[in-house]
Amino acid sequence: MFKRKRSQPEIFGAFNWWDKGCFLGQMTGDRCDYIESRITKVLGTGALEQQEILEVGCGGGLICEELGQRKATMVGIDPSPGALETARKHAEQAGLSQRIHYQQASAESLPFADGSFSAIVCFDVLEHVRNLKATIAEIARVLAPGGIFVFDTINRTFLARAVLIWYGEHFPSGGLTPGIHNYRDFIKPEELRAIITTSGLQVCELAGFMPRGWVNGHFKMGPGWFKTIAYVGYATKMR
Numbered sequence: 761m762f763k764r765k766r767s768q769p770e771i772f773g774a775f776n777w778w779d780k781g782c783f784l785g786q787m788t789g790d791r792c793d794y795i796e797s798r799i800t801k802v803l804g805t806g807a808l809e810q811q812e813i814l815e816v817g818c819g820g821g822l823i824c825e826e827l828g829q830r831k832a833t834m835v836g837i838d839p840s841p842g843a844l845e846t847a848r849k850h851a852e853q854a855g856l857s858q859r860i861h862y863q864q865a866s867a868e869s870l871p872f873a874d875g876s877f878s879a880i881v882c883f884d885v886l887e888h889v890r891n892l893k894a895t896i897a898e899i900a901r902v903l904a905p906g907g908i909f910v911f912d913t914i915n916r917t918f919l920a921r922a923v924l925i926w927y928g929e930h931f932p933s934g935g936l937t938p939g940i941h942n943y944r945d946f947i948k949p950e951e952l953r954a955i956i957t958t959s960g961l962q963v964c965e966l967a968g969f970m971p972r973g974w975v976n977g978h979f980k981m982g983p984g985w986f987k988t989i990a991y992v993g994y995a996t997k998m999r
Contacts, residue, residue, distance in 0.1 A: 777820025817885030821847030900959040916946035961995040
């Protein structure tokens with residue numbers, strides 16, 4: 761019998777965010793290492809603990825909790841009630857409810873005043889939003905002068921399609937839910953750079969996010985030269 765392919769909102773609402781075997785969870789620490797290093801570079805030593813950081817598209821709360829464990833105060837927004845329910849419950853179980861606030865909202869219409877945050881992060885999200893230009897414009901709007909926007913996304917290449925969709929979503933060892941990605945929504949680095957720049961931010965780095973060794977039974981991920989599948993970066997707002 762034909763099985764209906766689930767929509768992305770359905771997938772994210774029911775996603776097993778805290779599955780310890782999920783590669784997404786395994787990368788969280790590595791992603792937060794990158795986030796912390798770039799926030800420190802732009803805002804100074806100890807800045808992570810001094811910031812109220814906005815995560816756009818927090819999902820089940822993996823990055824919010826990891827940064828919360830590192831003493832950051834987090835605000836996470838996501839359009840999915842199911843993901844937010846999971847995030848809130850897990851934060852409470854982890855004893856982080858006082859450090860993390862979750863709110864339902866879309867990336868294209870952030871419910872915050874201009875210049876509300878000195879640091880904004882957005883991981884595993886830009887390739888899923890309904891309107892990329894509106895999302896970046898909103899992030900630029902709520903970012904304070906002198907602030908930093910840290911992000912990642914997936915490059916629109918044949919190799920990314922082969923690895924993440926053809927293999928990742930169609931073979932059990934790939935570990936990805938079928939329908940979680942749309943190839944047409946992947947973003948080339950030069951496209952993202954142009955949109956960020958047009959929104960009034962200055963792109964300071966675009967680097968591949970790639971294996972940097974084997975640690976504790978999985979690949980240690982970090983910035984590097986290979987941008988063909990996934991890449992990370994950060995941008996700043998002029999004072």
